[in-house]
Each structure stands twice: as C-alpha cells, then as structure tokens.
Amino acid sequence: MNTNALNIKPNEPGPYDLVIANGRVIDPETGLDATRHVGIKGDRIAAISATPLQGTRTVDATGRVVAPGFIDLHAHGQELPATRMRAYDGVTTALELESGLLPISDFYADVAKEGRPINYGASAAWTYGRITVMEQGAQPPLPPPDGTITWFDNAFAYTGWQNTLATDEQVTQILNWVETGLKEGGIGIGINGGYAPGYGRKEYYALAQLAARYDVPTFTHVRYVSVIEPNSAFEAIEELISLAADTGTHMHLCHLGSTSGCDVTDCADLLRKAQERGVRVTTESYPYGAASTAIGAQTFRNPNWMAQRGVKSYSAVEYDGQPMTEASFNALQQSDPGAIVVLHFLEPETDPADQKLLDTSVLYEGAAIASDAMCWTDSQGNLIQGDVWPLPTDAFAHPRSAGTYARFVRQYVRESQKLPLLEALRKTSLIPAQVLEKSVPQMRGKGRLQVGADADIVVFDLNTITDRATYVEPAQTSVGVQHLIVNGEFAIQDGQLLLQSLPGRPVRRPVQV
Ligand SMILES: [Zn+2]
Structure with a gap:
C-alpha cells in the first residue's frame, strides 16, 4: 500500500483552469465523501475545498458524484x-x-x-x-x-x-x-x-x-x-x-x-x-x-x-x-x-x-x-x-x-x-x-481524488446512471455520465462526447531499448 503521500498536500493557490463546484466529492483512499469544490490546474488536481474556488471555467456539479475516473x-x-x-x-x-x-x-x-x-x-x-x-x-x-x-x-x-x-x-x-x-x-x-x-x-x-x-x-x-x-x-x-x-x-x-x-x-x-x-x-x-x-x-x-x-x-x-x-x-x-x-x-x-x-x-x-x-x-x-x-x-x-x-x-x-x-x-x-502502481509509477497519481493526483475525473448522476447495452442490442452507450475529464480536459461535457477532444495519454513503463 502506498504511504498516502498525496493526501497531505495542501491546496495550491488559485485561480484554477477549471473548477468543479458543489459536487459530492468522493476519494476512496482517504474516505472523503462530502460536498466540495475541486480546482484543476493543467492536468492535475490542485485544490479540494469546502469553500468556493475561482476558476477560468466552472461547471456546477450540484447533486452529482465527483469521483476518480x-x-x-x-x-x-x-x-x-x-x-x-x-x-x-x-x-x-x-x-x-x-x-x-x-x-x-x-x-x-x-x-x-x-x-x-x-x-x-x-x-x-x-x-x-x-x-x-x-x-x-x-x-x-x-x-x-x-x-x-x-x-x-x-x-x-x-x-x-x-x-x-x-x-x-x-x-x-x-x-x-x-x-x-x-x-x-x-x-x-x-x-x-x-x-x-x-x-x-x-x-x-x-x-x-x-x-x-x-x-x-x-x-x-x-x-x-x-x-x-x-x-x-x-x-x-x-x-x-x-x-x-x-x-x-x-x-x-x-x-x-x-x-x-x-x-x-x-x-x-x-x-x-x-x-x-x-x-x-x-x-x-x-x-x-x-x-x-x-x-x-x-x-x-x-x-x-x-x-x-x-x-x-x-x-x-x-x-x-x-x-x-x-x-x-x-x-x-x-x-x-x-x-x-x-x-x-x-x-x-x-x-x-x-x-x-x-x-x-x-x-x-x-x-x-x-x-x-x-x-x-x-x-x-x-x-x-x-x-x-x-x-x-x-x-x-x-x-x-x-x-x-x-x-x-x-x-x-x-x-x-x-x-x-x-x-x-x-x-x-x-x-x-x-x-x-508498484511497477507502473504513473498509476500512483490515478484512482484518487486528491491534491496532486491526475485530473482524471468522472462526474455522474447516481440517480440516473445506467447501462443500456444488451446482448441483443449491445451498441448503446451508457447514460448518466455528465462530465468526463481526462488529464484536465473534457472528453465528455454535459453528457456529450467531444469528438475532437483526445486527451488520452499512454500508460507505459519506462522504455529500456
Ligand atoms: Zn479472458
């Protein structure tokens, strides 16, 4: 298990590139489950705050779950x-x-x-x-x-x-x-x-x-x-x-x-x-x-x-x-x-x-x-x-x-x-x-919603999230994901996939040859 070094990082000062405001923010490592504002700078989470944050862009997540992607x-x-x-x-x-x-x-x-x-x-x-x-x-x-x-x-x-x-x-x-x-x-x-x-x-x-x-x-x-x-x-x-x-x-x-x-x-x-x-x-x-x-x-x-x-x-x-x-x-x-x-x-x-x-x-x-x-x-x-x-x-x-x-x-x-x-x-x-994470150092920054972690975040509605794909008609997207943020950028915004947005990065061990 890692030493939770990420959890103790203080908030970085604003303003932030993106703020996810008022969501039910959940971090499975620290057990955080509370209404919070999340500030993102570049591709990282820079602040998690009980009081509002200032951002270049702000999305309201009232009533929604904000969790690690x-x-x-x-x-x-x-x-x-x-x-x-x-x-x-x-x-x-x-x-x-x-x-x-x-x-x-x-x-x-x-x-x-x-x-x-x-x-x-x-x-x-x-x-x-x-x-x-x-x-x-x-x-x-x-x-x-x-x-x-x-x-x-x-x-x-x-x-x-x-x-x-x-x-x-x-x-x-x-x-x-x-x-x-x-x-x-x-x-x-x-x-x-x-x-x-x-x-x-x-x-x-x-x-x-x-x-x-x-x-x-x-x-x-x-x-x-x-x-x-x-x-x-x-x-x-x-x-x-x-x-x-x-x-x-x-x-x-x-x-x-x-x-x-x-x-x-x-x-x-x-x-x-x-x-x-x-x-x-x-x-x-x-x-x-x-x-x-x-x-x-x-x-x-x-x-x-x-x-x-x-x-x-x-x-x-x-x-x-x-x-x-x-x-x-x-x-x-x-x-x-x-x-x-x-x-x-x-x-x-x-x-x-x-x-x-x-x-x-x-x-x-x-x-x-x-x-x-x-x-x-x-x-x-x-x-x-x-x-x-x-x-x-x-x-x-x-x-x-x-x-x-x-x-x-x-x-x-x-x-x-x-x-x-x-x-x-x-x-x-x-x-x-x-x-x-022991063999792929990059993964230490993922799977957490903490200051310093990668800004890979899913914002969803717990009341409506559902799969629609069936064995007979599988080609149906899930619904209920409001926003999907990958390395600080929207891949899905307001429930719509942004076709031109390709923020995904390789996860890979260091190359030796
Ligand atoms: Zn198999």
Missing part, C-alpha cells in the same frame, strides 16, 4: 470507437493487460498517431510470442505480429500454438519475445493461458520468473474454465497460486467470475486463503453472467465442453445476438474460428441462485471491476476501427464492452444496495490503480 485493467478493444463507448461508461484509463499485444512499441506508436479520448496501454503478450515461435513454417505462413488484435484473431486458424508443448529452445525464444515487450515498456506480462492450454508448467514457471526479474505483474486467463475435474478452473487457479508462492511474483487472476462459472464459491475461497497467507495474487470481475470468446478457442473444442462450462444446451451460446444450435455452432467453428460468441454460464436475470454466484465474484473483497471489453465488429464480422462515430446500429460486441461500470453502479449501489458508493468506487478506481 474508472480504471479498466482488462480492455481488449483499444480501437478509437471502442474507447469512445468506454468514455460514456465513465472510464478514463483502459488497459489491454490479460491478452496483451506485441510488438509493444508498434501498439503505442499506432495509437498515439490516431489519439484517444482516454488513457491507454498494454502488457507484453505471451500468446503473440508463442504463436510466432510455434507456427514457424506453418502453411500458409503467418505474418509477423504487428501490434494489433486482428493478428491474434487470425491466428485462431492455426491450432499448434494452442495445444502443443514447447521445447526448451522454443520456450527460450518465446520468452525473448515477451522480454522485448517488457523492455519496450509493456505493463507486465499478459498470459492468455485459456487460449493456449497446451503450454508446459515449466513454460509458465519461466514466465513467472521473468515477471519477478522485472518486478512486474502477470495477468492470467487461466488455462482451464471447466467446473468439473480434472483440468478444472479450480486446478488452474491452484497452478497460478502455487507459482505466485514459489516465485514471489505478483500474479493477477483475470475475470474470477467467468473463469470459475458455477464453481465460484470454492474458487474464491481458494484465492482468499492464498491471499490471507500473503501470496501476491489479486483479481477482478465483471457484472455479467455471460462470457465472450472466439468459437475456435480450446474451451469449445472438447466434446464435453457443455458439462465443463455448466451449461445444458447449445442455445446458451449466442452469435450476433441469436441463440445457436449444434449445427450452426459446428458450422461457424469450422468456417470462422476467430468469430466471437457469447456464452451464458450463469442466468442471473432469471435465477436468484445464479445472481448469488455472480455476486461472489463481483463483491469479492479487494477485486477490481474490469470489463474484459471486446472489440466491436460489423455484421460481416469485420473490426470497426478508425474515426468512426457513432457505431453502426448493427455493431456487435459483448454488452460489457459498453456498460460494465454504469451497470455495476446501478445494480450494486443504487438498486440492490449491496455496496455503499464509497466501496464501489474503490473497486472501480483505487484498487485497479494499486494493482499496477
């Missing part, structure tokens, strides 16, 4: 329109950590050229290294990775990288790719193990050791998602915990809920006991009972996959908003293995017992809320990217790509009152900042 540790869609959807959901920083990208320098350069409304960043992707090494000589040949997710989607046409054990020499080559990504400033190591479950335990051990050497976290989608043994999620989480204990590496378990499915009670218990013993594991969850993944993924290749995921019918899988049949499932897996489908592993909307299971992961003490937001595709399945806005009405992605944070606040704070607002905002801002 939401920090999303798990955001695959890094394209411009995907980040615009996220801005409406109150997110000021969205990072691709679970899967990651390579080469890292290409990713940051490409994004910087185009600009983003919110802060962005990525981890070094183990899978990209593994695909490159394991598919050497494959026919037709796979081009080298180019820092995009499209390259990864195309790799699903090949299966050797997914289910083949690497030789010692191949492990060395894979690790070289990953290490280069760390030297280029990648935020830790993305270990998307569920997509390449054929890795050896020594390969994973070597990755954990590499992370320890650079003192960065790993972000794992564990290799098994089954609720029945052997090769269960429980076993895969044990594998992660044991490596964290052996190596001392900080290992982050991605989407506790969707990984564990209906076995979440035991999986959460396992994780909690490890944390109580001081093992450096952290986690995250999203507030949906459906997962989203490529139909060609290994999780769908086992003939017993339905029992493994705890679902009873092919109709639990939806493609483009429509339930699938055995025939349409098999046909799509054959023709387009990279196609993204939605899998309902719980039915919280209709089954109170399933809602309880979902709550076990969402309310897990110390878990961040992270969206696992996917890229948006058009009705032909093509990636929607570039300066596109609004999204076409037929744009498709899991609704969590648009509504995770507004949904979480609506359902858990306003409607069911399972969490006080301050606790909820810890999970959306402070906790994700703390997951990263």
